[in-house]
Amino acid sequence: MRLRRDALAGAAECALAFERICARVPDLVGTVGRCEVLPGAVNVIPGNAKLTLDIRSPRDADRLAAVKPCSPSAERSARGAG
Numbered sequence: 001m002r003l004r005r006d007a008l009a010g011a012a013e014c015a016l017a018f019e020r021i022c023a024r025v026p027d028l029v030g031t032v033g034r035c036e037v038l039p040g041a042v043n044v045i046p047g048n049a050k051l052t053l054d055i056r057s058p059r060d061a062d063r064l065a066a067v068k069p070c071s072p073s074a075e076r077s078a079r080g081a082g
Contacts (some may be wrong), residue, residue: 004045008037011049018053021069028057028066 022030024031030052038048057063 007046007049008035010029010052011035011037017049017069021066022055025057025062025066028055030066032035066075 015035018030018032022028032051033054034050034052035048036050037045053061055066057066
């Protein structure tokens with residue numbers, strides 16, 4: 001298990017980090033709308049995962065501030081660093 005690099009596990013970590021980031025700001029709403037996992041076979045470790053993230057707020061500054069920590073979190077998850 002320690003040698004696995006499961007793209008779905010990384011995507012899940014990214015989605016949870018995204019929710020934590022958005023929960024900290026009043027009136028900021030973050031949604032993971034879609035997750036596509038490939039190859040999608042039952043007995044194959046996912047090698048690729050794509051998420052769609054939607055960030056909404058009445059204030060542009062809040063949306064922009066929420067995006068900044070999402071990118072490093074996604075990059076860490078993609079590298080398997082959690």
